[in-house]
Amino acid sequence: MAQASNDSTLNEQFAALLSADGWSLLSTIDPSMVATKDAAWTLNEKLRKDGHDAQVIRAVIAQAELRYRARVKFGPFADSLVFTPAGLEQATRLTIAGLHARRFTSAGCTHVADLGCGIGTDSIALASAGLQVTAVEKDETTAAATTLNLMPFENAKVVHGSAEETDLTGIDGVWLDPARRTDQAGNTRRLFDPEAFSPPLSFVEKLVDEGKDVGVKLGPGLPHDAIPDTAEAVWISDHGSVIEACLWFGRLRREGIARAALVIDKDGAHELTNPVTAQADVPAPVGELQEHVYEPDGAVIRSHLISTLLESTGGHLLDEHIAYFTHAQQISTPFARGYKVVAVHDYNVKKLRSWVKTNGIGTLDIKKRGVDVTPEELRRILLAGSPKSAKNKATLMLARIGDKRVAFEVQPH
Template sequence: MEMSELRALLTREGLELLDEVGEIASPADVTRAVSRLRATGHSPDLVSAVVGQAHLRARARAKFGAFAERMLFTRAGLEQATRLNVATLHAARMRQAGITHVTDLGCGIGGDSLAFAGAGLEVTAVDADEVTAAIAAYNLAPFGDDATVHQGLAEEFASTSRGDVRLPRTDSPDSSAGSAHPRGKRTGTGAADGGESSAVWLDPARRTAGHGETRRTSASDWSPSLDWCFEVARQHPTGIKLGPGLDRGLIPDDVEAQWVSADGSVVELVLWSGVLARPGIRRAALVTRDGATHELTAAADADDVPVRELGAFLHEPDGAVIRARLIGEAGRMLEAGMIDEQIAYLTGDAAVTSPFVQSFRVRETMPAHVKTINAALRANDIGRLEIKKRGMDVDPAVYRKKLNLKGSQAATLLLTRTAAGRVAILADRV
């Protein structure tokens, strides 16, 4: 979104039109809405802003639920925003640690700040981009003076010079950068020292020019730099949200590293420091699924369980468990072993499962040859097949086209590697 579009949107006419336009979920909906609104005489900037926001709100429901209906977004901000249920867990940890004020550096559209403020924490949100900061201010407006938004660089709001950390609490009295917001929220600059109960939330990212999608790549591309973020974490209680695929060699030894999975997808890695890091825990896998939350923790990377022959059950660890290198912990819980030293599948004979794995009851095992697999599918009357793979260079969508699926039953086919070689495992979900 360009500033001209945002100015057109943040007016009584713009906001009322956004509320009236209704759901715009598909490209065809976008085309129809643009034509209809232009025909009624609305300006190009207003039409673009309203249609774009209505489309983003439809996409945002997956992360924000009903809250999306009163929020504003950028494409980049929505892409990188924390899911509201996960952000709520961040806020809960802050409260449990006795934190009362959070400085959200790199707040984006304000997803985490919404959860912090909703949990009763005072929030100072900061983003370098003018449009994004204004949108965050709009989203946080219902919290009044308890949530203040600033435009500026993270490095200007938290200084690690001379061994201290300075955190903004309120707008500077002599600041002339503040501006009125349609719903009473201000954006501005200024800083004041934070107290013992303050914490920092950092979401460093490489942002593309404008307000398109963001991408996170190597450590040297992150802004603020990871070295700067880690220095802040050494000086103050901090949560640093990172991509789950971060090079583990970059993780400091004195933080708690928590990988988070939401409904089967690993969505983030958070590094916690100070009072936000739990004593004795350096690795954690947090799994949220179907409204329930489960966590596996350890003092370090867990030793793997021994390799064993394929048993009656196969278990696929959640991605957060794999990233946290806690497969061994999950295996011991399940009385299971690895199917191969390099493959993240567990196997055992005990009829047990856990929230940290997806479990399958093995029907039969065969060589991973299409002809052999098709024979087994016919014999088992399989017409609906889920295909999973690990340790084999195959594309399940392409592989499916080689199979004869004409039966009335359903099953799962797991293509993988064991100590005995490449195998296909026909199984049922437990």
């Protein structure tokens, strides 16, 4: 009942937003005017005094708040889009959507169906690339938002319907972003069983068998044993955050590549690949701590390409179960962040508190792998009682090496 109530409220808000007064009012609101709860309350009071309908005000402020949050993903372009809360959460960042679209254009596709298009950010990128786009969304309110977002593109249309029932006649490319947060019983949670997705991965394979060129966006936690042999799998990291895993089939799959880690940073995009002929995971070398420790990017870890990274950089793991690797030299790679080892401490809270106090540490960054501790909680404990005059900064890397837990005092490169 709660879900039905939420859907009804969203539909009512959207209807108010699309009213003549609502749409006109939204065009006058800069999202930064609702950057805080106090600012949103002040705007609400002003709009009420100006005589606007209360329901319209709620709808406009809610949309302005979504646009403000969306600036993280879409920059200033967010101010021209229409969002739903779920649609914003699951939407592809425009820079990443552009990479998706490039796959289809490079493969020679001409007409792409975006099945489960959400608010349409991938459809926008596909249409911007000159492709004919059919955007399909089964949620009526979200489909309405997508229609508004795609209005500038004559080569795009929106269909209100389900992915499985869409007529794909004349369509050569298919892009899917399956729902991954609600199971078949309606329980909201993150899903890692590809057959529990909506639509399931078996539906994707059916499209491939029918000769479609298919790309599918999945969560980065996708288990490797669920990846079909016919797919190229790419994990994407955007400025340190692993945001998705993509499977590419048909002409969208690059020849000779089984897995890849695509790392996007301030210097551009960097890719580490694993050839089809080397799909089996090769154990990485393990050895003693050296002068530098490196933390591989999450996309490298998720794609199981640490051995490939070590082949190109040298170095070895500290423990076969821990992703940190060590090297005698300072190396430069976009696929890992490096630190110089200053000292090695036993993982002993009492001794670490003494170390913090003795060194006047007031700011402490904690990283960890293989150690059952919450960095935020440990930081609070270690800094407890630290005087306000403590201005020094430090970084600790916690790791389990064999049966021993250690804390590396390090300095970022």
